[in-house]
Amino acid sequence: MRAAIAAMVLLGVAVVGLQALDDRARAALVPQEAAADLLYVQSPDVLTRASLSYTALVADLYWIRAVQYYGGMRLSNGEKKYDLLYPLLDLTTSLDPRFDIAYRFGAIFLAEDYPGGAGRPDLAIALLQKGLRAQPGKWQFAEDVGFVHYWWLHDPTTAADWFNRAGDMPGAAEWLKPLAAVTLAEGSNRESSRRLWREIGRTAEVEWFRRQADFRLKQLDAMDGIDVLERAVQMYRERAGAYPASWPDLIRAGLVRRIPADPTGLPFRLDASNGKVTLDPASSLNPLPAIEQAR
Numbered sequence: 552m553r554a555a556i557a558a559m560v561l562l563g564v565a566v567v568g569l570q571a572l573d574d575r576a577r578a579a580l581v582p583q584e585a586a587a588d589l590l591y592v593q594s595p596d597v598l599t600r601a602s603l604s605y606t607a608l609v610a611d612l613y614w615i616r617a618v619q620y621y622g623g624m625r626l627s628n629g630e631k632k633y634d635l636l637y638p639l640l641d642l643t644t645s646l647d648p649r650f651d652i653a654y655r656f657g658a659i660f661l662a663e664d665y666p667g668g669a670g671r672p673d674l675a676i677a678l679l680q681k682g683l684r685a686q687p688g689k690w691q692f693a694e695d696v697g698f699v700h701y702w703w704l705h706d707p708t709t710a711a712d713w714f715n716r717a718g719d720m721p722g723a724a725e726w727l728k729p730l731a732a733v734t735l736a737e738g739s740n741r742e743s744s745r746r747l748w749r750e751i752g753r754t755a756e757v758e759w760f761r762r763q764a765d766f767r768l769k770q771l772d773a774m775d776g777i778d779v780l781e782r783a784v785q786m787y788r789e790r791a792g793a794y795p796a797s798w799p800d801l802i803r804a805g806l807v808r809r810i811p812a813d814p815t816g817l818p819f820r821l822d823a824s825n826g827k828v829t830l831d832p833a834s835s836l837n838p839l840p841a842i843e844q845a846r
Contacts, residue, residue: 610647613639617653621660625667633669636660640678648685654678656759658695662703664838672703693717694727701734701747705841711735726750741771769814770836777828780811780819784826794826 617639624631640657644650660668662675676699682692697713700706711734718727730750733743745768752764783806787795795801798810798821812818817831830837 606646610643610650610653613643613646614650614653617643617657617660621668631666633661633665633671636669637671637674637678641681644678644681644685648682651682651686651689651691652757654682654692655695658699662699664703664840667838672699675699675703688720688722690717690720690723690727693720694724697731698747702744702840707734707738707743724750724754726754741774745771766836767840770839773813773830773834773836774839776811776813777819777830780807780821780828781826783807784821784828788826794823795821796823797821 617636620635620639621633624633624636636657640653640661643653643657647653658675658679661678662668662670662672664670676696679692679696679699682689683696686692693713694717697710697717700713701710711731714727714731714734717723718731730747733746748764748767748771752761752768755761755764783801784795787801787804787806790804791800795804798807798818801807802809810818813830813834813836815835817834820829820831821827822829830839
């Protein structure tokens with residue numbers, strides 16, 4: 552249930568699905584008014600004492616608030632502020648230190664580039680390390696720390712170290728140690744990123760991670776496509792002495808066969824003033840990550 556809620560928000564679905572967990576809260580023995588008051592307590596210690604034997608339930612309520620807060624900010628048209636996201640996740644995981652989904656999805660909420668997320672990979676790492684202190688044998692948290700260093704901080708050396716740490720833990724995925732070696736050797740480029748996302752998609756236990764892997768692989772394909780198209784644009788310029796005004800110019804020149812589209816089916820945009828190729832603003836693949844092409 553917890554994983555499904557987070558996945559719904561991250562996939563851009565409205566937060567109406569959270570009503571199911573609200574029903575669980577109302578059905579419990581804690582009075583609704585008391586639960587509402589607890590949602591505004593800021594100290595994990597105070598909240599834990601006040602929750603008595605209902606800490607898991609109150610953790611669910613805080614998780615609901617964290618997901619609603621994140622989803623509301625992500626979908627809003629106004630200024631996006633994620634200031635309360637980490638405090639809500641911190642309270643959730645203090646109430647329930649074994650709330651695995653809150654650590655893993657919460658780290659993604661925090662690390663995701665602004666405005667799609669908080670743009671705070673440092674806080675994502677802090678949350679995951681808190682999870683490791685509570686569950687020292689949870690290799691998935693160590694893997695996730697490495698992933699934050701790799702994908703959002705573009706630090707393949709530190710990422711490889713964390714992949715190695717995760718690989719040394721009992722029960723860890725077999726591909727972590729080879730991934731650490733590849734990451735260290737190749738750095739942060741698209742080909743090593745593909746290897747990482749393919750393994751995540753192949754081995755993930757949560758459906759959202761498999762879908763996220765598919766999404767990230769499509770982003771990488773789009774970036775490769777942009778590179779190919781910009782080379783074609785430069786070839787046109789060398790022949791014609793000017794940038795093409797539109798895709799039909801490139802088609803007539805025999806440099807592309809049809810109007811090119813990204814992996815979602817939306818045509819790429821061509822800027823006739825400088826030859827730059829970009830995604831359509833409406834493409835769900837926006838914004839593309841800052842991953843270099845393999846040299």
